[in-house]
Amino acid sequence: METISITLVLLLAVVLSGPLERLLWIRIPRPFIQIALGGAIALSTDLSITLHPDVFFLLFLPPLLFLDGWRTPRQGLRRDFGLILGLAIGLVVFTVLGLGTFIHWMIPAMPLAVAFALAAIVSPTDALAVSAILAGRAMPERLMHVLEGESLLNDASGLVCMNFAVAAVMTGAFSLGAAASEFVWLAVGGVLCGVAVTGAAAMAKHIVSVRFGEEAGAQVLISLLMPFGAYLAAEWLGGSPVLAAVAAGLTMGRLEQGGHLGAVSRLDRKVFWDMVQYIANGVVFVLLGEQLPDIVARASDLMQVPERFEWAWLLLYVCAIVAFLAALRFAWVWGCLTAAAKWARRRGVKGERADRKHVGAAALGGVRGAVTLAGILTLPLHLPDGSAFPARDLAIFLAAGVIIASLAAAAIGLPLLIPPATAHHRPTRSRTLSAIHVEAAEAAIRAIETGQRRIAEADGGTLLATEAAAHLVETYRRRIAAHSAPGERAEALLRTSEIERDLHVEALRAERDIYFQAARADRLNEDEVRGLVLALDLLEARLTTR
């Protein structure tokens, strides 16, 4: 009962965050508003949410990581794979060592192993937050893809590093060799699990669909079950569950291009996953805000400075850590890009120079998010001997502070570094895209002609089929003409189709008004008006999709 009301309140907060974001004079990124709403819930109501980190991990991480993997452009991943791995593994290890030592030096009350654990868990970055902040800004696409790819993979490496550090705290022992070999095993096992589960499920599903027909609802549910299946399988086999979910998503993206799925299923699946993303992303931040007051209260009990300085000290720690993190990122990215450019020049390829502004943006773009919060909450409460885990509350507070401060730094700093995309930065028609459009139209014409012949043979309705086919073929021929026309003429044709689209949307809206009017006047029954309006909605959605 309690759980359901809490869920409803969280969902309500997510709903409210949208209008609130647009209502405020200054543009505050939505995650902040959601955190604030969460804080308000915690302070004003007596709903107290006890977050079980395991549940949190199992509920939110698999679908979010799966979706990240699924929708990440794999071209970008493949092109800069070395660079991305350098960031996702190298930078994480670099951060753990550098920041861990720094934290232990700054706060001697925190044992070195705990400091390493904290450093590990603040290293994964959250691509969604970054892309939300950078939306509509002129960030180079390639750098954006590198940051996205990095954030996809560094969740796993950060969590694994944290597990090692926690094990060191718990057992007091640490061996580098054992850690390295386990790391490899976890990574390989996790990836294999994800690929195998998704591949097997997709294959079975495909065979069943071919034999028994496909049902959109079931297809959507299967896609929802896949990340959880991969995650649980990897957990059971001892691979990295996080990597399994990512690998499952990447495999899904690859398999989707097989084009085996029906149109309705794919559409439903897209709508459903958009909802999952919207809800899960929002809820995670509201939950973070809800936990904050409690975290602050417990952390300040812990500090051994006079009461009125506590706040200042805590703030100072957080700022120091964020600044240090950004500096480490800047150094590492700069080094990687310079090395890559040198390497490219040596092999005779024209290497791009590392642009300082972009490196600065990449450093600031290291926003921390949900994974950091969930991860830090998994810190055990007690050591094996029953005593309290050292500096647990402080570590949780610092992690939460880093999330917020890094978000704030990105929200303020990135717009200063990167100018907004200029208005006429409209995607120009690439030549390959035009060629593919022409190919597709030609394939469509061939399909129409084949279909026409088949209908003529079967029903004898030759004349009707010929007429219908001619009408359709003409539309496709017009498209071919538009895409193979030379520059100036192409521009005019492009505008024609834009005008046609706008007018068509107007027409559809007028039609819909009539249908709804007819329904209100009881001239059409509900089912009919629903069917008619659905057809109009689908057409309008198609025309307004760009």
Add this chain to the structure above:
Amino acid sequence: METITITLALFLAVVISGPLERLFRMRIPRPFIQIAIGAAIALGTDLSITLHPDVFFLLFLPPLLFLDGWRAPRQGFERDLSLILGLAIGLVVFTVIGLGIFIHWMIPLMPLAVAFALAAILSPTDTLAVSAILKGRAVPERLLQVLEGESLFNDASGLVCMQFAVVAVMTGMFSLRAAWQEFLWLAVGGFLTGMVVTYVVATAKNKISEKLGEEAGGQVLISLLMPFGAYLMAEQLGFSPVLAAVAAGLTMGRLEQGNRVGAVTRLDRKVFWDLIQFIANGVVFVLLGEQLPQIVARAADLMQVPEQHKAGWLLLYVCAIVCILAALRFLWVWGCLTAAAAWARSRGRKGGQTDGKQVAAAALAGVRGAVTLAGILALPLSLPDGSPFPARDLAILLAAGVIIVSLAVAAIGLPLLVPPVQQDQESRRARENSAIYVEAAEAAIRAIETANQKMPASGGEDAKRIASAPVARLIENYRNRIATHTAPDDRAEILLQAGEIERRLQIAALRAERDIYFQAARANRITEEEVRRLVLALDLMETRLLAS
């Protein structure tokens, strides 16, 4: 942790039930398969699910009832309101009293109040099952609408009656007068709460959307929160939460026709709610199957007959209840229709004759479904003094048995009673609506012309010249549609056929296009984002062609 795993297992069971249904030669209704999978989970694994009745009620009922109300046909209501209410309230009360007494007489170890509760929860009929079974059969549209309207409202009245009976069991007291007054109070209050909550939320939402723009995700989430909001609000105020959820759905359906949300929002909302319906309907039956082994075991303990006869007795009970239910329905429907006809005749109008076959079909169409199940599983576990709720397991078992048997009877009996619909009925319906299609096309043409006249203000003569070709093309398409719908019958037939051919060809063309785009993506010639966008456009087109 446990909860999540169980939920995943339930989802998996729902997914598997689809292919299994189609695997068998004989068409077994899907609910049976889902129950069987549930039982297999219970017997084959050590996942044990403890259902908390309140939670179950709150989780499943508000969305299911809301959706019922939202998608209910409202045309039938105004015309046949008294008939529908006669079925939805009168028949429910009639059933509760008749069946309750019968059950108590047949099974003396079930207290009378519990028997009433069981009878009450058995009275709601399942909208989805009814329309699924009757779809494509030659049932008069009016009768179909009456049955659908009934199944919408009797969910609420049945659940309310059940709550009264449960209160009587819990407190040991029941007064008809007090109950009657309270019933009215609960019903009116609940209904108003649902309407007000939905109306206020929708109005606020529309205001905000107008000023700040609309976001599809937020809109979908609001529609999900509405039934829960109405339900919880009514509960807080002491009204009937069930009726509040139904009223919220009805209001939603009405407001939707105000045409205030964008196309993408409506599309997303439809997809999302279809999915909720798919999942909730499946999960309820899998859960029933999962609970069944324990329920059977405990109910069998309760019965005082020799071990080897227990199954036989249970079956007998279930069949007896189903027969009585069908008989009560038949009597009531027959009586209502005859009375309506007599009333119409006495006022000098021509009253339709009641057709015995159709009344029998209406009696058989009283299939029980998810709401009955959710309601019966929500029976409290124990009385206020801590002793177990009397005959709870037996009641659940009987309810489950009635659901299964009534489904089977309808699935076998209805096709025998009602012949499948003739082909031309559909196209006749399309022709009846042709006036509206023509109006819509004319409105579209006007909109194009208006938009076209407004355009030169920004683009000058050049824009006008460029626009002339697309304007002509769009208008021509609409004129063709008008021609199709105004043509004389034989010509219209041909035009409709041509439209069908064009649709088939267009689908083939879209699929060929999509193959090319996916090929290009696999060969890395276009980026994933591009292919996703292009394929989305094709999918929207194909879905539209498949839907019409």
